[in-house]
Amino acid sequence: MAVKAATLNIRAFVGDRRMTIVFDRGGWSPRLFQKLITDGFDMLTYRKGRTRKRLRWEFREHRAVLDGRQVVYQLADHDIRLLGGKLELREVVRVLDDGCHQTQVVTSRRDLPAIGVRAYRGYFRRALVSGGRTRWPSVGHLATTTARNRVAARWPTTC
16 A cells, blocks of 8 residues: 555654644545544644535634735534544635635644644645645634624535
């Protein structure tokens, strides 16, 4: 398996340092994620397949300064279980301002704030598009509020 060989090479190169392997949706494999976590790696990816939509009340407003730019995301942060409950991961869901489109990012990283997970995934997407010329985002001041009313006011009644 190519991933197993790659992880052995990575571990030999970096030693015991914490490493996060980032996948695109095409790399969605809960069994592989479980193996990587067992081998001491973290993982992060977009969720593949259809999932239930998160409800309005589950979202909170998260603010951050990323690369000198103020961003505001509506995020829901919760645990999910895969492989019949054997694998527990974290899922951070972003809802767009239209209140309809939701994007799920799944990770084993529990040390990052929700907006940090979102920034982490966004960085790798930009790096792929730019051929790796993207700077790592400097996650400046992180602030979280619970401004549910502002979210609910923008959401349509149907999507």
